[in-house]
Amino acid sequence: MESADGKTMKKLQILALSVLLSCSGTIPKPENLIPEGEMSSIIADFAINDQMGLLNQQGDMQQQGLFILQQHRISQEQFLESHRYYLTKPWKLEKIYSDAQDIILSKDPEAKAYIEKKTKEETAPN
Numbered sequence: 001m002e003s004a005d006g007k008t009m010k011k012l013q014i015l016a017l018s019v020l021l022s023c024s025g026t027i028p029k030p031e032n033l034i035p036e037g038e039m040s041s042i043i044a045d046f047a048i049n050d051q052m053g054l055l056n057q058q059g060d061m062q063q064q065g066l067f068i069l070q071q072h073r074i075s076q077e078q079f080l081e082s083h084r085y086y087l088t089k090p091w092k093l094e095k096i097y098s099d100a101q102d103i104i105l106s107k108d109p110e111a112k113a114y115i116e117k118k119t120k121e122e123t124a125p126n
Contacts, residue, residue: 013097027088034074034082036092040099042072042079047104 034042045068069079086093105112 027085030081030085032078033085034078036096039082039096040103043100044103
């Protein structure tokens, strides 16, 4: 069984890949491009928020997402433009997602131990 953080990261990667495949050509670098490290932090916050939404299904996910952007002092338009740009640079996007996962795991060491345990179980011969 996969952890919730792993499922969220897979969802994000699938979403990114599908958008990437639907895009054609390159997108010029936005003037207000969010740096890779900040993108990782925002995406980690989105993933954590997504998991919290599973616990509190009464919450407004869109409002919570906007709140996260406000905390980072990022507009929705700036995030979307930056994300769209990074989708055309898969090697950068992969690093952003990997760093986001590291941020999530650093905030919850128990999740890291759980993921490592499950990975060992899944790769162990039967």
